[in-house]
Amino acid sequence: MDGIKNKVAIVGMGCSKFGERWDKGVEDLIVEAAFEAFEDAGIGPKDIQAAWVGTVFSGVSAITLSPLQLQYIPMTRVENMCATGSEAMRAASYAVAAGICDVALAVGVEKLKDSGSTGVKGPSIVGDNQDGSSGIGPGYSAPASFAYLATRYFHDFGIKPEEGKRLLAQIAVKNHHNGSLNPKAHFQNELTIDQVVNAPIIAWPLGLYDCCGVSDGASVAVITRADIAKNFRPDPIYIKALQITVGARQGAMMQDYDFTHMEENVRGSKLAYAEAGIKNPRKELSCAEVHDCFSIHEMIVYEDLGFSPRGRAREDIEAGTFTLKGELPVNTDGGLKCFGHPLGASGLRMMYEVYKQLQGKAGPRQVKNPRLGLTHNLGGNAGTGVCSCNIVGNEK
Amino acid sequence: MAGITSIGAYLPIYRLNREEIGKVWGGRGGSGAKAVAGYDEDTVTMAVAAAIDCLNRGGADTDGLLLATTSAPYREKMSAAMMATAVDFKEESQAADFTDSLRAGTAALKAAYDAVKAGSAKSVMVVAADTRLGAAKGALEQTLGDGAAALMIGNDKVIAEIENSYSLFNDFTDIWRTDEDKFPRSAEGRFIDEVGYLPMMQSVIEGLLKKSKLKISDFESIVYYASDARQHAALAKRLKLDKAQVQDPLYADIGNTGTAAVFLMLAAALEKVKANDRILFVGYGDGADAFILRATDEIKKFQKTPVISHQIDGKINITYGQYLTWRGLVPIEASTLPERSAISLQSRWRERKTIMALVGVRCKKCGTPQMNQLGQTVRVCVKCQTKDQFEPYKFSDKKAKLFTYSVDQLMPTLNPPGVNGVVDFEGGGRLIVEFTDCDANKMKVDMPMEMTFRKMFTSRGIHNYFWKAKPVE
Structure with missing residues (x-):
């Protein structure tokens, strides 16, 4: 078990402006961050071979990524609470490290301000107060x-x-x-x-x-193999x-x-x-x-x-x-x-x-x-x- | 001989001074106060508290639970069954609601007594609880209070035998509510007194005395219902009762608690009587039920701890505004925080023991008590990871200590600020819970806490209950 060390690298990243993005939808945030990442990596959407999107509330399934018009590639939505964005990156990195693909995309997005309320929909532990649960637990914030x-x-x-x-x-x-x-x-x-x-x-x-x-935002990473990372840029991050x-x-x-x-x-x-x-x-x-x-x-x-x-x-x-x-x-x-x-x-x-x-x-x-x-x-x-x-x- | 083997009482800690009501309406409020159920209390939660108090004082394993109330949370769904689950009675107990009349309490008592006497049950608990609302600005708003009492009827260690009883019914319209009324309506006072209440009470008492060949002077204590203090005094005068015989109705301090009222008076009387004293006990409403009780030698032991006297004075005086919001009598601004999700009746049913009785598990292998988490019943031990080697373990009756807490401005509550935190149970186990009946400024790490059954919220026509922690007095 030798871990992920030095097997993959980040060769492009993008990050939307974070804030109360009243005039922007989930699609805008994703496009804003992803195209910055594509440009940073010197690639286009067609170069992406697989993608993972992490979101807790702002979309179900990887069809959440449809604004990017990636054409019929394997994509998956992941969720792991506040670690959701990192989880998307982990999935993309593992796929590249496993040799399944050479260029993978990790997207994290959330549009909290569309909930119409001032907080995050609460208690988020599995089973507590989710639709379809007994939902009677303490109402602590x-x-x-x-x-x-x-x-x-x-x-x-x-x-x-x-x-x-x-x-x-x-x-x-x-x-x-x-x-x-x-x-x-x-x-x-x-x-x-x-x-x-x-x-x-x-x-x-x-x-x-x-x-x-409480804000809206998206951030995106392009992941590739460490051994080919310098083909994309002189300063990849391993x-x-x-x-x-x-x-x-x-x-x-x-x-x-x-x-x-x-x-x-x-x-x-x-x-x-x-x-x-x-x-x-x-x-x-x-x-x-x-x-x-x-x-x-x-x-x-x-x-x-x-x-x-x-x-x-x-x-x-x-x-x-x-x-x-x-x-x-x-x-x-x-x-x-x-x-x-x-x-x-x-x-x-x-x-x-x-x-x-x-x-x-x-x-x-x-x-x-x-x-x-x-x-x-x-x-x-x-x-x-x-x-x-x-x-x-x-x-x- | 069958009789009362234990009695428990529960009064909420909140009082609304009648002066405070008077101030709002520009008139003179009466003197004294009414007991007001907390924002998270209702008839069922108070009934549970009284039942637990009754059991703690020497209740036996019981075969039945009869709940008397005119203010059940559901018009159709049995409150006694909810209560019996919360108190963790065995499932083969008979549970039933007695309702629709203030006499429901003594009617339930009669049924329990008859069952025990006939031998169809070894012991039966009778609980009476009410949270009746009086319309704003009216007399009932001043007089009605909230409370609950519980009696255990059985044959063993009887503290007061039931020697005799006598009942009359009467189709008399003095106080009523249709199925659409929020507040009771009442007839004109003189008519009630002269045609209804006074003659009925006189008839039932005289009937019982005749049946049992006793005189009114044979009773050391006389406990009876009246709608208010004035009516209570009017009956004493009509029957020429000796002041020393008459049990104070407690109306000045807590108000008229409906079906619970006469039982709470009885609890007060039982704190004072001596062995062999006779008590005349009369419930009223659409007729009357009269009983002769006689204290036994067991009463002395029972009197070591007070049942109700220590609860008469409340701990927190509330404002009229709090009263209105707690009872939902004024619309209040909706929260901008996210709404709670709707509950699933299916998972709530699966978790009924966890939710209603705060029952968790103890690992048979390592002995670790652990509370089921809502939405996730324990299947593998949190300590030793053994699968399915558990016995049920009740947390609701365990002493607890506050481990850490927060005063939470964002917690949805009708009594802000919310207070919540972590309690550790004596003997093991931990729970993150809401706190109630507490002063947010006086919470301290390590303070002793106890569990209390409360209403969490109502959503889509479902009342949802769970347990909270409160500081031990």
Whole structure:
């Protein structure tokens, strides 16, 4: 079992503008991102031999991709909660690695703003409140289920709620600073600590700016064999690890789960580091795009992914470790905080940023001497989730 | 001799002061308060709470459950069957609703007593619960309160024997609702008193005294229904009752709780009587049912913990606005959040034990208790991954501790803000649940919690119930 490392490469990527795209449909978002990716790879739609589209709510079956007019090729829709976009990329990469096709397309798309409501259709765990289920469970919101982590983290590590809120605020401020440098971000404004701390409460202790936005978007990757990648471009980005780690509700059912970490994150990142051959992620990674659906989760991810020792993310946040100029810049594009979280699109949107960073094309957000980058998604909520952890590099 | 073996009571923690109602309508509200069912409570949830209280005080394995109410959530579908499932009675119990009259409670009591006496059942639980609504600005809005009581009738460890009973029916139109009325209508007060209530109560009491060869002075406690405090006093005066004999109807503090009222008064009386004291107990509505009860030596043991006195004072005073929204009496702005999906009756049926009785499983191999997740019943042990080696395990009666929580502004609730979180059960097992009957500002990690059966929401004509956690008082 030698994994995916250096078997496939990304040779083209595209990402739509994220935001409230009232005047654009799912087809517009897909075309916008896909044709940017085609152009980036120097190919046309006819060169695509197979495609996967990831979406949670914005389409059933791969006919969702019909706006691209790909002509009678194998296509499949995939869904894996917040890891849906990454899942589409994993499928495309595995097909190429298996030698089934040489050029595959991975599309992630979601148009949340067409739901007519201000949130994501709720509880998304299998069986809970879906059409055709008993649907009688507790009506907790997604922010609340992540607030459980904050309540317990503050309790276990002796952080007063007011201190904790200021600590988390630094994450939102950092991500908004990064987003302000990114024309594709939904939100491009700076925030102050006081603005974040004084914002209306959504799910105590989380306030408005502890929560990511709700937006529309699409992102697309063209995947090919590593050995022919340079035929497409001089600077392909090589895939080092693709991992999906899924919980079985252990944390929601058993008392030994502490609600101060996500076991799926820990396990998923360990598998990814092993697959990529990374020993010290904090030192070896040049940048990381992690799942900051809520500020507390970005903080916990620092520890779960081994960027900070357990219980000591606070010191690193206060030291600026994860800012653009810090030791390990995290969410350099503004994160879910500024891009919003169109579920199917997010994983590939993250990969778009890491791809640009590793090619040295991230403009004012460019990190120094990039070599390896990581993307991470976590779907579900505290107690059980779907974690996706992917590593790419600019050298084979 | 057959009699009452246990009694339980449940009053919601919310009170609406009559002064608050008066303020809204520009008049003088009366004094005192009415008990108001929480936004997530109804007749069935309160009945379940009273039944559990009754069982906890020494209820035996029971053969039947009779639920008396005039405010069942369904016009056609048995509330007693829902209740029996929530309380986890054995399936071969007889369940039945007694309804359509305020006398449904004592009618059910008579039926239970007759069944036990005749030997067709060893013990039968009688539960009475009501959430009647009075029309805005009216007298009934002031007087009607919400509550539930449960009596266990049996032969073992009887605390009050039923010595005799006597019933009369009467086609008298004093209070009524058609199948289309939301609020009861009532006849003119003098007519009710002089032609209906007072003569009927007098006849039934005199009839019972004659039948049992007793005098009114032979009773240490007299417990009887009346529509309000004034009518209650009028009967005491007509029968020349001694003040010391008359059980306070509790109307000032909780209101008239309908079918439950006379049982809640009986619970209060049983807290005070001594062994061998006689209680005259009379229910009223389209006639009357009168009983003679006699406390036994068992009463002393039973009196160690209060049944109702500790619940008389509410914990939270609500506003009239809350009352209107909780009872759906005013249309309120629709949420902009996504709507809940419609439920599947099929999966709800498969999961009925999980949903209604909070029954999960315990692994026979590793001993780990685990709650079924809604939509996913446990088939493989979460701890040791053994397949299908489980015994049923009830979580609804387990003590719990708050593990973590959030005050959730986005949770759909008629009593914002929503509070929800994670509870860990004593003995193992964990559940993510909504919290209720709590102060959002006073939630703390590790605080003791207990489970309570509540109404979650109504959708497409289906009332959906599940369990929530509340702080232990």
